[in-house]
Amino acid sequence: xxxxxxxxxxxxxxxxxxxxxxxxxxxxxxxxxxxxxxxxxxxxxxxxxxxxxxxxxxxxxxxxxxxxxxxxxxxxxxxxxxxxxxxxxxxxxxxxxxxxxxxxxxxxxxxxxxxxxxxxxxxxxxxxxxxxxxxxxxxxxxxxxxxxxxxxxxxxxxxxxxxxxxxxxxxxxxxxxxxxxxxxxxxxxxxxxxxxxxxxxxxxxxxxxxxxxxxxxxxxxxxxxxxxxxxxxxxxxxxxxxxxxxxxxxxxxxxxxxxxxxxxxxxxxxxxxxxxxxxxxxxxxxxxxxxxxxxxxxxxxxxxxxxxxxxxxxxxxxxxxxxxxxxxxxxxxxxxxxxxxxxxxxxxxxxxxxxxxxxxxxxxxxxxxxxxxxxxxxxxxxxxxxxxxxxxxxxxxxxxxxxxxxxxxxxxxxxxxxxxxxxxxxxxxxxxxxxxxxxxxxxxxxxxxxxxxxxxxxxxxxxxxxxxxxxxxx
Amino acid sequence: xxxxxxxxxxxxxxxxxxxxxxxxxxxxxxxxxxxxxxxxxxxxxxxxxxxxxxxxxxxxxxxxxxxxxxxxxxxxxxxxxxxxxxxxxxxxxxxxxxxxxxxxxxxxxxxxxxxxxxxxxx
Numbered sequence: 001x002x003x004x005x006x007x008x009x010x011x012x013x014x015x016x017x018x019x020x021x022x023x024x025x026x027x028x029x030x031x032x033x034x035x036x037x038x039x040x041x042x043x044x045x046x047x048x049x050x051x052x053x054x055x056x057x058x059x060x061x062x063x064x065x066x067x068x069x070x071x072x073x074x075x076x077x078x079x080x081x082x083x084x085x086x087x088x089x090x091x092x093x094x095x096x097x098x099x100x101x102x103x104x105x106x107x108x109x110x111x112x113x114x115x116x117x118x119x120x121x122x123x124x125x126x127x128x129x130x131x132x133x134x135x136x137x138x139x140x141x142x143x144x145x146x147x148x149x150x151x152x153x154x155x156x157x158x159x160x161x162x163x164x165x166x167x168x169x170x171x172x173x174x175x176x177x178x179x180x181x182x183x184x185x186x187x188x189x190x191x192x193x194x195x196x197x198x199x200x201x202x203x204x205x206x207x208x209x210x211x212x213x214x215x216x217x218x219x220x221x222x223x224x225x226x227x228x229x230x231x232x233x234x235x236x237x238x239x240x241x242x243x244x245x246x247x248x249x250x251x252x253x254x255x256x257x258x259x260x261x262x263x264x265x266x267x268x269x270x271x272x273x274x275x276x277x278x279x280x281x282x283x284x285x286x287x288x289x290x291x292x293x294x295x296x297x298x299x300x301x302x303x304x305x306x307x308x309x310x311x312x313x314x315x316x317x318x319x320x321x322x323x324x325x326x327x328x329x330x331x332x333x334x335x336x337x338x339x340x341x342x343x344x345x346x347x348x349x350x351x352x353x354x355x356x357x358x359x360x361x362x363x364x365x366x367x368x369x370x371x372x373x374x375x376x377x378x379x380x381x382x383x384x385x386x387x388x389x390x391x392x393x394x395x396x397x398x399x400x401x402x403x404x405x406x407x408x409x410x411x412x413x414x415x416x417x418x419x420x421x422x423x424x425x426x427x428x429x430x431x432x433x434x435x436x437x438x439x440x441x442x443x444x445x446x447x448x449x450x451x452x453x454x455x456x457x458x459x460x461x462x463x464x465x466x467x468x469x470x471x472x473x474x
Numbered sequence: 475x476x477x478x479x480x481x482x483x484x485x486x487x488x489x490x491x492x493x494x495x496x497x498x499x500x501x502x503x504x505x506x507x508x509x510x511x512x513x514x515x516x517x518x519x520x521x522x523x524x525x526x527x528x529x530x531x532x533x534x535x536x537x538x539x540x541x542x543x544x545x546x547x548x549x550x551x552x553x554x555x556x557x558x559x560x561x562x563x564x565x566x567x568x569x570x571x572x573x574x575x576x577x578x579x580x581x582x583x584x585x586x587x588x589x590x591x592x593x594x595x596x
Contacts, residue, residue: 215513238514240479250586269509272562273479276588281596283589285484285494291521311596324594331579335592 003057004071004171007045015066017390017406018208022060025211039164045112054174061175065182065204071147071171080127083168087131098172104138107146114153124148145173185230191265192257194225194248196305198298203231206296209390209406210364212237216293221279221349224248226259228296233268242277244308244337249274279348280309280340289413292356296364299345302439303368303446307340341435344428346381351421354385354413363407370445371399385411400446475566475587477530481522485573487595495526496571498533508562515557516548531560
């Protein structure tokens with residue numbers, strides 16, 4: 001059956017993948033079918049979706065961050081006459097149970113890009129009098145909720161092209177989103193934060209992309225202050241994290257302000273494991289395979305924070321001999337670390353994920369992308385174990401965005417992949433400096449002064465480089 | 475550090491061929507209650523090196539785990555409870571993990587094992 005989905009108008013590329021991941025989580029052999037309302041722009045918040053049951057629709061909505069609500073559409077039209085005709089044609093047996101005596105109901109009047117005054121709202125409600133409601137109105141706690149969406153004019157400022165034709169939808173609300181968690185877990189009220197703590201909305205989207213649920217084991221190899229694992233723990237997963245910076249994972253800012261206290265703050269079960277380890281040389285035993293259900297992370301890619309790996313001085317090839325730690329200093333020796341290039345970091349991540357994820361397990365991570373002048377295709381990392389499910393771009397500045405990549409493990413990790421991985425690692429080590437330069441170029445692409453902006457006069461030019469609709473908050 | 479972590483870790487020093495299981499030197503052991511989740515335990519069971527878990531739990535002073543295990547035991551609530559306790563509730567708060575081959579100590583402090591290698595071990 002087709003339902004009307006109303007999304008929040010943010011993170012446009014994340015909305016359908018989130019919905020699809022959640023559909024897969026609750027019903028793994030169902031493929032989601034989409035349809036746009038007549039004349040609507042693909043980036044608009046209104047979409048029709050075909051789902052096998054209302055129960056599935058409810059489950060999805062109740063975990064979704066970007067879905068505002070999902071409705072059983074009773075009718076739609078360009079004006080109220082058409083709407084009336086459509087609703088009267090809608091099967092009686094689908095309507096009557098919700099209109100009965102003794103029940104209570106509420107109708108919300110909504111639009112996109114503008115707010116109706118109470119007068120405009122009641123005016124529209126009057127026009128719905130042809131629907132034979134027999135119950136009483138209850139605005140606080142109704143049995144049944146309905147929604148009238150009247151889109152005539154998007155207003156300005158949302159970036160979408162103007163609406164072609166007025167469209168009115170009327171439907172019964174099935175469920176609304178799980179968005180309250182964004183407020184509950186917002187970073188500004190969190191005790192222990194680092195400079196790259198993942199904001200709550202994105203952390204929850206990542207957990208949804210990873211299809212996290214109770215009984216699953218989720219790992220973040222760049223755990224930092226635990227901001228991503230908090231969302232996974234909220235959905236009931238057992239969590240594990242590692243980081244190369246021991247001060248962040250072990251000490252935090254004291255006994256009451258550290259990764260553990262962040263979980264405590266929300267009454268969540270703490271991670272079952274936190275350790276200091278290097279993603280470049282993971283300390284897992286050799287027989288350990290297919291143990292994790294998901295890996296979710298935000299790898300350090302040298303824009304706001306650079307990655308580190310062990311074995312520092314060795315990498316300064318030829319200038320200094322490998323440093324040998326004297327016996328008497330071994331106990332409290334603090335090993336030096338070397339910068340970790342993005343290419344190497346992502347390669348190691350995919351290799352670890354290939355080995356450690358169960359079949360069907362998901363790898364969800366951010367990958368940086370620099371906006372190119374021409375439509376040059378971005379090359380994303382790949383691995384024979386994985387298929388890419390979704391790539392969702394979050395635009396951070398007009399020169400730079402990050403893409404949330406969701407991969408699913410479809411093939412077992414075999415010996416030849418391990419060998420190929422080792423070869424690649426040697427190659428990356430050999431060309432360490434070259435890859436570091438590349439990472440440096442990403443940093444300068446993001447932060448260097450913008451020559452173009454000073455030579456071209458207006459903002460129009462900039463927009464044409466990246467023809468995407470970015471509403472105010474998108 | 476819980477024993478689930480111990481069961482996954484090995485010494486990855488260059489040249490070490492068998493770095494598992496790491497010997498535990500316990501200076502401070504604490505118990506922390508964890509919600510009992512049978513699904514998670516059943517999910518993990520096949521991935522655990524049983525002998526290493528039994529040995530490690532004895533080092534931390536818990537000896538209720540049977541010497542041998544097989545999947546049929548997962549039907550027993552008593553077994554699940556002791557598996558749960560050994561795997562998730564025993565914590566090595568202070569101490570060290572010792573590489574069985576080289577004797578290198580990986581310190582565990584405030585419950586966090588430090589698995590980072592020195593420059594000449596990479």
